Amino acid sequence: MSFSHLDDSVPEADWAPVLEGRSRLDLDQLIPPGSGRLVVLSAHPDDETLGAGGLIAKLAAQGTAVDVVVATAGEASHPDSPTFTAEQLARVRRVELRVAVALLAPKATVHFLDLPDGGLARHRTELDAALAAIVGPAAKDTVLAAPWRRDGHTDHDTAGRAAAALARTLGLPLLEYPIWLWHWGRPDDVPENLVRLPLGDAAAAKARAMDAHATQVRPLSGAPGDEALLSPGVVAHFERSFESFVLTRPRPPREVFEELYRTNSDPWQFEGSFYEHRKRALCLAMLPRPHFTAVFEPGCSIGVFTGELAGRADTVLSTDISERALELARQRLATAGNVRLEQGTVPRDWPQDTFDLVVVSEIGYFLQHSELLEVAERSELSLSADGVILLCHWRHPNEGWELTGDQVHDAFRARNGLRVIAEHCEEDFRIDVLARAEMP
Known part of the structure; x- marks a missing residue:
């Protein structure tokens, strides 16, 4: 899959008939209320909010422990910026991530792995080891969430495959959240096991968290190279009243x-x-x-x-x-x-x-x-x-x-x-x- 964030995004209205009627995700079947643990893997700061912000907020509100694992600092999002170096942008994006997660789940634990943005595939071993160490062996009532492994972005795909491998090994439920699929995809690209999670009150918390990722949803400055990474057409895909996940219930080998x-x-x-x-x-x-x-x-x-x-x-x-x-x-x-x-x-x-x-x-x-x-x-x-x-x-x-x-x-x-x-x-x-x- 080859695409650019500068491409015209598939209109949000085109997705409504594709997603209508999809099965509803029953969170209580995955994690009993007031218990369990959600571990969300994000390739870059903002993925967790765009794809799973509502999930994080809903589970945190019912007493589930939440860990957010951020593989990279997203330092490569604006390679031509005259305003920020990659190191400066990484520092800002880490702060934005912490603010966004606090809006979704105030008691959540955040883990920064600081692997290279755009280079996760070359650092798969480190990603596997870090994720396994964070999840740990005692994984009862734990759910993993990660970018969809066929999202089309190399970092998203790598993160999704790492989470899928660990989920299969430990026998954990896996929720894969598409990000760029909604930008480049067609109806036939939507997996059959995609389910919907109505957000309810969590939608407001997600909106506030999305706004906290200012370097992604707003221009860094008026200079060329500082344009907003996420256009209004892309952002519209994450302003839905529900979130979508590819649900896999793997069994231990x-x-x-x-x-x-x-x-x-x-x-x-x-x-x-x-x-x-x-x-x-x-x-x-x-x-x-x-x-x-x-x-x-x-x-x-x-x-x-x-x-x-x-x-x-x-x-x-x-x-x-x-x-x-x-x-x-x-x-x-x-x-x-x-x-x-x-x-x-x-x-x-x-x-x-x-x-x-x-x-x-x-x-x-x-x-x-x-x-x-x-x-x-x-x-x-x-x-x-x-x-x-x-x-x-x-x-x-x-x-x-x-x-x-x-x-x-x-x-x-x-x-x-x-x-x-x-x-x-x-x-x-x-x-x-x-x-x-x-x-x-």
Whole structure:
């Protein structure tokens, strides 16, 4: 999507028939009144007010704790301004943000991440880590809100994807608020799961908060380059009596995989697929020696590859997120005395042992980007002096998951402490074998 804030905005009247009749968002079902927590991620100061100001005000009024996480200071909003430097504009916008949030939720906590405006995509790891730390592990009755991940602005899209990944990992409801969709979009661009939140009295608080973002809704001066960023046509989209959110109710990955194995004991056809047989044979053929002392295989599923690894190792530790998958693996490997099966996820449950073979096969794209980087680091740190890492992943998109197999392999290959000693790449999958950069 390519657009400019200087383009003519879609008239607000054109959106009325598109949004009329959309389902109503029931806040009480998401967060019981007087309890819970709302964490709003904003790419720039003013996104939180434009897209979710009414939501913030309504929940704060009923006693819900509110955190507003601002990824950037919005210093790049007026690159040609003769009045403000980027640093000066950042300071002003931080003040505006605090004033606006106080008008919406006086007790809210504001977190500034100070990542580069326009550069969130390059700082996704820091964004993931900061957001996860703020939300924390105790996420009961927590709702995440963030810019819509298809809004068309690189920072908005990145923030939305980061929130979506964390929501999926923790099993939290996610409310994505469009900002620029209303400026460039067409009726067909509106997601089916878009819901409406009537604002009622919160509309007045939102209007006051929008006005507090003076550098965005009014000119900085009369000089060229100081024009208002948000034209009246754009602002009109946020003066509605309701707000719109793309609602996702993700389930924790463990629940997703438990259900998968309950309905299908071999969901990826490990036993009968020629593709799977051939892929495993190639993986084993690419290993640099016939036998290993200790193997770690996270994400072992029903244990088909585990059994083949057991024939080439003294010990194999295999883990999986799904207890049902492990039950099936235990049945399959009942006579394999050198295999230990445990329930766990990575990187959280990474073992403290040392291994001369770590197998990361078909699991990397189920992780958040920050989790993937931690898995790559832990894989390297777990290697013995002559240890190797075996990577194997499907190369096509996985619906509902952000990462691709190529991105997984690239993350491992980017580590300075690792070098590639064998590689195979074809249309459907790729295999890499990596060793320490200074392998004996």
